[in-house]
Amino acid sequence: MKRILFTTMLAAVLLVAGCGQSGGKSEEPAMNHSTGHGSGNSESSSQHEGHEENGGAEEGVSSNVQALFSYSNDSVKPNEEFVVKIRIQAPDGEPYDAFDTVHEKKMHLIIVNKDLSYFSHIHPDYEGGGQFTITTSLPAAGEYKWIADFKLEGGSALNRSEWMTVQGNAPALKPVEPDEQLVKTVDGKQVTLSMDHLMANMELSLNFHIADASTKEPISNLQPYLGAVGHVVILSEDAEQYLHVHPTEERSTGPDASFMTTFPHSGVYKIWGQFQQDGKVFTVPFVVKVP
Structure with missing residues (x-):
């Protein structure tokens, strides 16, 4: 009888412990939300899928939102204009075609270089079918990060990003050092x-x-x-x-x-x-x- 009682109590303890180990997703850190314009029809010769910032999990439809970045040139060079297209889509390739306007724009595009000495905040034109387009140029060789900041209609603010390289001899990177006086x-x-x-x-x-x-x-x-x-x-x-x-x-x-x-x-x-x-x-x- 004591053995049966002990077995029953042990099973109950294990059940409670198992319930405490939830397999739910962790929440993404909250985004604190948020010029030139251009367009072009050149077909891109390279395409890349953007990833989400902060590496956090998102719930619902948002977690499946992808950004496909494509460029009109295989070899982008300093100070030469090129076309950037950003397609917002689901994993099966179906586009999202409804976006909220946030501070007058459907997309804010942030561009920085590797040592953050270059910064640009521009706004692609929306062409429909989930695709945004802009013509721009970059000042020097090196790596640049594109951050597409947008909001699906009725959803939460999202961003997707990727690194790309401008060809040539890149200047030496400088350390990002805190200011002594603000x-x-x-x-x-x-x-x-x-x-x-x-x-x-x-x-x-x-x-x-x-x-x-x-x-x-x-x-x-x-x-x-x-x-x-x-x-x-x-x-x-x-x-x-x-x-x-x-x-x-x-x-x-x-x-x-x-x-x-x-x-x-x-x-x-x-x-x-x-x-x-x-x-x-x-x-x-x-x-x-x-x-």
Whole structure:
């Protein structure tokens, strides 16, 4: 009788332990959401399937969304225009053809080089049938990462990316080093970045204070850029962690533009803030080390 009772209790313990080990998917780290235009009809001679940033699992339809990147030239060279096509599709090749407009665009395309010294934020034209197209050029030989940032109709924000190579003798890569002071002067503006704290996996506030570089007078006539006072793109130094951050007060006109975000891991990150005044967009880069 004692042996039967012991066996029954052991089975119950094993059953409870088994239930505690769920086989469910882990959630992808939250994306903090988010110019030139061109089009072309050249047939691509190379195609590549983009992968998702952060390596996280996504639930539902989103986890099956693919981006197929193709280029009009087999051998892209510096400063030569070429056509890039990005097809958003399911694993069986069927295209997704309904996209939400996010900050005035159906797709934001971010391009950086290997050491993050080059940055571009452009917007492909949507041709229908899941395909986006743009004509562009890149300034130097080396590796570049394309990050396609988009949102399926009624879905969540997604991004897919891939690396490609521009042929030629690439310049030596420079280390991505944290700035000693978070003050930069760009296009006659002095931009100061401040944060309430800096720590991985903790929501924080990024504030950009913008003033005239010569007079130090605050600038309060910023114009909307893509429907907001500004946009912020953040990448880890290896370009694997990607954040596209939108402002907390989109209708602000300066001198302050605030954003909320969370750095997913410790390490070095580069931050690009983009703003507009007098019809001209200016981009301000900062590098920080997150404990």
